[in-house]
Amino acid sequence: MAVQMSTIVDQAFARAEFQKVVFAQAPRRADLLRAAKKVPTKAPPIRLRVHRNHPFEFIASLLPAMCAYDGRSIDVEIGEYDDSLSLALQGRADVELIWLDYERYKLTPDALSEWLKCRVEALRGASPAPILVADWPRRMGGAQGFNESLRAWGKDVPGVRILPLDEAADALGDEYLDKRMASVGATRLSERANVTLARLMGLCWLPAVLRPRLKAVVFDLDNTLWGGVLGEDGQDGVIVDQGYDALQDKAVELAQSGLFLGILSRNEPEDVEAMFASERMTLPSQSVSARTISWGSKSEGMAEIAKTLRVGFDAILFVDDNPGELAAVASTCPGIQLLHATPDPLETCRALEFYPGLFTFGGDATDALRFADLATNDARQSLRAQAESHKDYLASLDLELRVAVNPAANRARLHQLSQKTNQFNLSLQRLSETDIADVLSASDRHVVAIWLADKFSESGLIAAMFVSADGQGMLHVDELCVSCRALGRGVEDIMMVTAIDAAAAAVIVNGGARIEQVRFQSEKGPRNYPARAWLEAFSGQTLGADGSVTVAWTETPRTAQARALPVRIKTGEPNANQ
Amino acid sequence: MQTNEIDVRVREILRLALKTDVPEEGSYAREDDPNWDSLKHVEMIFMLEDEFDVQFAEDDFAKMGSVAAIVALVEANHAA
Structure with missing residues (x-):
């Protein structure tokens, strides 16, 4: 255990050192290359395939360093210069990147956008990997309209994300280009631009398409969200200057982007409450979804916060000024992400701008629903305590379930459910957006989506069941994902029964046989015990060695009990995209 | 900065x-x-x-073909 702890401490300190280089205001290529040599990375590497008409090499050579901070290695396959984007593909890539200098084309912006859309759709048909498309890093003339058009059709092609190079160019201003380099390197990008774009690519854009976003950022307080120690310096003595204001603003921005905020601090709760109530704080108390203010260990406090937020440790970033505390929490909270808060709050602010797993390509309507669900949990608990039975409890909640088969407009949310759910994800298939688009357009496979609402909040689209039929009366449940927000109300059975009924009806509509048996497939993962336990209880069987279980689809006492619950069932997609 | 020190740092960059x-x-x-x-x-x-916190002239890029040439250009830029 001591060896393990010392390893964790060493790693925490090594990352804190690397952090200074990666999150510097203007990182230097040589420093990045030196620092990356000291950090171990996990195999297998990310395979990034670049389709381009101008140099990507000056960014590519920095990506191993950026990805190393994220614990990953990367292989970048750069194609020949090709204005026609002929898309010669050999082997599989994890991510496809379209990297074009649009100034080279003689087409009008509209015609160029239309042409590019056709090429991206061709790439979509040839590769299942997420596709990143660089926009035109200019806001003047036709570029602005071109970028708007790009973003409009980009939403319609599964798995496509548009890279906002225009924002990076705006931020750097005149420093974005370095015309001296055109003659010797065939590039007009400056070194500042190369490093900026490499940091965005390695720490923001690639993680955003390769893994689920983090769900929570938990802050220490003393010397982290403010300068000084509240217990010693008092409310008027701690520092909340421009830098700490900016950091607190950043925390608010993270909350607004859909992340939970938590506070984990060794302090007197009354002192902290008074500080938050004072005008000195930019971060309002109501932006914080969970807090542990006590003199107990931070490891225990973090466990409480994770439980309150219903998220795993691996979905949390912990920010603290004390590397020892970071290491101690890491040793008991497996998978937790760590960020060292340095004495310069602006540095921490910048780290939060680029920390892998925080960036998102777009606002997510489900984020607001997640907050509403969490905020109303206490009210549900209170009803549960008062109710005489589970049935009474559900009746008091005024629950409504809505099911829809193949709701194409919700492709992105279905993708999210497959990628993000852990506790109730039966076979952990982690379907890509392209996989889901395939299911949505197939006649022999279907996805049943389930929305949940009660009198306290709309939970939105909270479950997805992916099924296929064998034509002989067997329905295969290939994947089943339920958001943890929907768990705990005791409606899993009625959700599944309703979903299977809807799937069985869809099979018949598509010319299939009446469903007589249902075969569930499961895969054992580190955190999906709740899903597998539910399946054993629901089927009344022990899962087979291959993780599967088959049930006759006839009414049983358990399904009858589920159907008798006081839950309104509706069909069809809701009008608004919930 | 001494020529020797520049030479060591140029080689490390290379x-x-x-x-x-x-x-x-x-x-x-x-x-x-x-x-x-x-x-x-x-x-x-x-x-x-x-x-070295310098900005080379575009004309110098082609001249930077050896350690010795680079060291000389760094010194010239520092002296300027």
């Missing part, structure tokens, strides 16, 4: 940029190293400008 084993002393030139292509040359210029 090792990082070219990913090759540049000797600690003696002549070392572009024709000695097949890794030293035009792309690596640009990366080397980027790193040298950062390392």
Whole structure:
């Protein structure tokens, strides 16, 4: 255990050192290359395939360093210069990147956008990997309209994300280009631009398409969200200057982007409450979804916060000024992400701008629903305590379930459910957006989506069941994902029964046989015990060695009990995209 | 900054940029190293400008073909 702890401490300190280089205001290529040599990375590497008409090499050579901070290695396959984007593909890539200098084309912006859309759709048909498309890093003339058009059709092609190079160019201003380099390197990008774009690519854009976003950022307080120690310096003595204001603003921005905020601090709760109530704080108390203010260990406090937020440790970033505390929490909270808060709050602010797993390509309507669900949990608990039975409890909640088969407009949310759910994800298939688009357009496979609402909040689209039929009366449940927000109300059975009924009806509509048996497939993962336990209880069987279980689809006492619950069932997609 | 110190730092930058084993002393030139292509040359210029806080003139890029030439250009830029 001591060896393990010392390893964790060493790693925490090594990352804190690397952090200074990666999150510097203007990182230097040589420093990045030196620092990356000291950090171990996990195999297998990310395979990034670049389709381009101008140099990507000056960014590519920095990506191993950026990805190393994220614990990953990367292989970048750069194609020949090709204005026609002929898309010669050999082997599989994890991510496809379209990297074009649009100034080279003689087409009008509209015609160029239309042409590019056709090429991206061709790439979509040839590769299942997420596709990143660089926009035109200019806001003047036709570029602005071109970028708007790009973003409009980009939403319609599964798995496509548009890279906002225009924002990076705006931020750097005149420093974005370095015309001296055109003659010797065939590039007009400056070194500042190369490093900026490499940091965005390695720490923001690639993680955003390769893994689920983090769900929570938990802050220490003393010397982290403010300068000084509240217990010693008092409310008027701690520092909340421009830098700490900016950091607190950043925390608010993270909350607004859909992340939970938590506070984990060794302090007197009354002192902290008074500080938050004072005008000195930019971060309002109501932006914080969970807090542990006590003199107990931070490891225990973090466990409480994770439980309150219903998220795993691996979905949390912990920010603290004390590397020892970071290491101690890491040793008991497996998978937790760590960020060292340095004495310069602006540095921490910048780290939060680029920390892998925080960036998102777009606002997510489900984020607001997640907050509403969490905020109303206490009210549900209170009803549960008062109710005489589970049935009474559900009746008091005024629950409504809505099911829809193949709701194409919700492709992105279905993708999210497959990628993000852990506790109730039966076979952990982690379907890509392209996989889901395939299911949505197939006649022999279907996805049943389930929305949940009660009198306290709309939970939105909270479950997805992916099924296929064998034509002989067997329905295969290939994947089943339920958001943890929907768990705990005791409606899993009625959700599944309703979903299977809807799937069985869809099979018949598509010319299939009446469903007589249902075969569930499961895969054992580190955190999906709740899903597998539910399946054993629901089927009344022990899962087979291959993780599967088959049930006759006839009414049983358990399904009858589920159907008798006081839950309104509706069909069809809701009008608004919930 | 002393010429010796510049020489040591230039060689370290070349090792990082070219990913090759540049000797600690003696002549070392572009024709000695097949890794030293035009792309690596640009990366080397980027790193040298950062390392020595200088900005080379575009006309100088082609002259930076050896350790000795680079050291001389860094000294000239510092003197200017």
